[in-house]
Amino acid sequence: MLAEYGDEAKPLAGGQSLLPLLNMRFAQPAMLVDINRIPGLDAISNDGSRLRVGATVRQSEFGSSNVVRVEAPLAAATVPYIGHFVTRNRGTVCGSLAHADARGELPLALVALSGHVTVASRRGGERVISADELFRTHFTTSLTADELLIESAWPVAAGGWRYSFQEFAQRHGDYALSMVGVGVEQAQGRIVDASVAVAAVTDRPLRLDEIRSALVGQDATAEAAQSAGAMAAAAVEPHDDLHASATYRRHLTGVLVERACLDALEIAA
Ligand SMILES: Cc1cc2nc3c(=O)[nH]c(=O)nc-3n(C[C@H](O)[C@H](O)[C@H](O)COP(=O)(O)OP(=O)(O)OC[C@H]3O[C@@H](n4cnc5c(N)ncnc54)[C@H](O)[C@@H]3O)c2cc1C
Incomplete structure (x- = not known):
């Protein structure tokens, strides 16, 4: 759908930023692409050097995960400050990164930890974007309209x-x-x-x-x-x-x- 509709389509993750924008008519996409039922995007895994967080992992699950608290304590520490219980229960980690609010806690943590994201498109397959390259300015990332952010990667904290x-x-x-x-x-x-x-x-x-x-x-x-x-x-x-x-x-x-x-x-x- 993203490949077909380009700028006219918007992925819908937790909806905690997109739905207010739709309500206020600041965004009027022709097509909403609900990614919540795509299998395989809802996991947190540890590959030894990074925590890999899929596109539909909720902020609340991320913040309360023991693995995240131990392996990426800075990222876990930001979560209680993101909005409210109800917004965190629905809002996703990757949605916050894709939304790129310059006041977002998770974008700050990804930059502080030098993490990265993986994006995918029908056109280009998968590509990795470092946190430094991802955030361009207010609400603007280096993703193209046909790309879906499928995973964020958080370096595991080293001893010391x-x-x-x-x-x-x-x-x-x-x-x-x-x-x-x-x-x-x-x-x-x-x-x-x-x-x-x-x-x-x-x-x-x-x-x-x-x-x-x-x-x-x-x-x-x-x-x-x-x-x-x-x-x-x-x-x-x-x-x-x-x-x-x-x-x-x-x-x-x-x-x-x-x-x-x-x-x-x-x-x-
Ligand atoms: C009352 C309230 C208070 C809030 N306070 C804070 C706060 O203090 N700090 C903070 O950081 N945030 C805050 N937020 C925003 C919240 O954290 C959102 O959950 C988050 O910004 C977006 O995540 P989402 O999953 O809800 O994404 P959505 O709202 O579904 O999407 C947001 C944008 O990202 C795009 N998008 C989403 N997922 C993907 C993807 N996988 N690939 C490509 N594009 C994607 C969408 O198309 C859309 O443009 C608040 C929200 C509310 C309603």
Whole structure:
């Protein structure tokens, strides 16, 4: 159906973003392609290096899975912040990635962990898209209209890494004013590797690799966390809107990155 209808068709997964868009007539596809009964897309599996999450796995199942909590703790930590119980019971992990809201928790986690997705089309078979390549800008991915996202892949956490997810929203379940995902590998009091990603303050989730470079080799101290926060605040370019000013969001992002680094480094704030 996607091959035949192209731009005129839309896959329907959990419907938690698409149905509001249809209700408001922001989307008016000629064809809805309900993927919920396609066999084989509803599994979470572990191939040793990645967790593979099929296109119809619900956010609630993902967040409550012991395998996900152990192997991809940063991703699991984001789930309670995504909307509400009822939206998570229906909304899918892959639908959230395909929807590509710049304020989405799961897109942020996929970028922070350097995951990828697999997409399929009748025209091109299957192809793999890295998280960095997937998210283009607000609600825009590098998928073409005839491609279905069939699976997301989440790298399994290696020993020595600790993660922290932090976000601030005006009410729990609201879209966040800023959110950050941090991973840090440390050994003998030194930072060996790191990943710092931000969302809701940029047009897509972004890993700030310059902060990684600055952190690697430093002692695992509160000063390192503080300087990571200052770098993040300087790097983002948020906009004013009715919820918060750009200045506030910038400051908030610095605070959240510092807090996440302290948490991941197991330093009491
Ligand atoms: C009240 C409310 C609060 C919410 N709060 C948050 C929040 O705080 N954070 C957050 O991140 N999200 C939030 N959401 C959105 C929610 O997480 C959605 O579930 C998610 O964005 C989309 O997943 P879905 O499975 O419902 O996709 P759908 O709504 O079915 O689809 C969304 C879009 O993705 C496309 N799509 C879906 N699956 C595929 C696929 N496999 N391949 C290609 N394209 C596909 C659809 O065609 C559509 O364009 C909220 C939603 C509601 C209703």
